[in-house]
Amino acid sequence: TQYRQECPELAAELERRMRGGLPAGWQHDIPDFPVDPKGLATRAASGKVLNAIALQLPELMGGSADLNPSTLTALAGAGDLQSPALQPADRQGAVGGEWGYAGRNIHFGVREHAMGAVMNGMAVHGGIIPFGATFLVFADYLRPSIRLAALMGLHLVYVFTHDSIAVGEDGPTHQPVEQLASLRAIPGLTVIRPADANEAAAAWQVALEMPRQPTALILSRQNVATIDRNCFAPADGLRRGAYILAEAAAGEPQLILIASGSEVGLALAARELLQGQAIRTRVVSMPSWELFDAQPLEYRAAVLPPRIRARLAVEAGCSQGWHRYVGDGGDVLAMDRFGASAPGPVVMAAFGFTAEYIRARAVALLGRPL
Numbered sequence: 001t002q003y004r005q006e007c008p009e010l011a012a013e014l015e016r017r018m019r020g021g022l023p024a025g026w027q028h029d030i031p032d033f034p035v036d037p038k039g040l041a042t043r044a045a046s047g048k049v050l051n052a053i054a055l056q057l058p059e060l061m062g063g064s065a066d067l068n069p070s071t072l073t074a075l076a077g078a079g080d081l082q083s084p085a086l087q088p089a090d091r092q093g094a095v096g097g098e099w100g101y102a103g104r105n106i107h108f109g110v111r112e113h114a115m116g117a118v119m120n121g122m123a124v125h126g127g128i129i130p131f132g133a134t135f136l137v138f139a140d141y142l143r144p145s146i147r148l149a150a151l152m153g154l155h156l157v158y159v160f161t162h163d164s165i166a167v168g169e170d171g172p173t174h175q176p177v178e179q180l181a182s183l184r185a186i187p188g189l190t191v192i193r194p195a196d197a198n199e200a201a202a203a204w205q206v207a208l209e210m211p212r213q214p215t216a217l218i219l220s221r222q223n224v225a226t227i228d229r230n231c232f233a234p235a236d237g238l239r240r241g242a243y244i245l246a247e248a249a250a251g252e253p254q255l256i257l258i259a260s261g262s263e264v265g266l267a268l269a270a271r272e273l274l275q276g277q278a279i280r281t282r283v284v285s286m287p288s289w290e291l292f293d294a295q296p297l298e299y300r301a302a303v304l305p306p307r308i309r310a311r312l313a314v315e316a317g318c319s320q321g322w323h324r325y326v327g328d329g330g331d332v333l334a335m336d337r338f339g340a341s342a343p344g345p346v347v348m349a350a351f352g353f354t355a356e357y358i359r360a361r362a363v364a365l366l367g368r369p370l
Helices: 002-006 008-019 042-054 112-125 136-152 179-184 197-209 235-240 263-276 289-293 297-303 344-350 355-366
Strands: 036-041 060-064 105-107 129-135 157-161 190-192 215-218 223-226 243-246 255-259 281-285 311-314 331-333
Touching: 002 008, 036 042, 036 197, 042 060, 042 157, 042 197, 060 105, 060 112, 112 129, 112 136, 129 136, 136 157, 136 179, 136 215, 157 197, 179 190, 179 215, 190 197, 190 289, 197 215, 197 223, 197 235, 223 263, 235 243, 235 289, 243 263, 255 263, 255 355, 263 281, 263 311, 263 355, 289 297, 311 355, 331 355
Parallel strands: 060 129, 129 157, 157 215, 190 215, 255 281, 255 311, 311 331
Antiparallel strands: 036 223, 243 281
């Protein structure tokens, strides 16, 4: 075409975007987070990763339902999408840069369903990878749009933060319980709940590398420890949905602890207590059921061997669906009721999400004295 002849580089870039391909080396600037016991909220890690990726992927654009300061999804200095005629000439965009049609930050407003519908339209057009963010408890407002995105196989990313009862003082109206199970019920939607900052980085890579389906990232409000990957398995195991994060010491495991998100750190701490009781314990990080279910049977059986029936799943959401992974010999520590208003750590402890209580449940599962 004439455009390809006159502007070969721009034409090649346009064709790449419309094909949905990613440029070589797009992931090279993704940060590698150092070990940190105090840690980082996975929403904060996600924000750092998103901004690093956006420098390499100009087609990545989006925003939140009026929650950018909380979901941490603003693209720094990327400008705000808005008609220049609607803003004073001397007024900067809300997140830096200028207002205009080249802006990549979209202010969707407090209207989650409309945000989801706009994202779908952008993805159908092609050449754009849209993302949209809100609190997980508000995911139900997007549900019809999410369902259509999954049905049509659209490439977009939902960023759902404040993912559990650890939200704390906002109370049960803002503490998601059933939303994870609800999202996992949607065919064609990949749901990923990373355990720490490096799993969050891996989750973004997976989401952007799946061009024909939507992905939902489920992220914590509170800090979670950044796991020492020199002692435990690499975060890249997230790509397979579940992986052996910590193996049992000295022999085959007697017990498997399975957890996602912020509860993975609790499972690791409980493992230390159980190992102190000479209970050989494996910890499996399971950030994504959908990715794990897509793995070959041999891999799934290696992570969760059928012969090891003592399994305890730990997740601060409702238990629905977990029994297919723990089996009839296992147990689930979950939230099958609404939460309470108190500081996050107090709420978590009140509902049994502590290393000590996980230890006690595991010991009871094995039939040993507490």
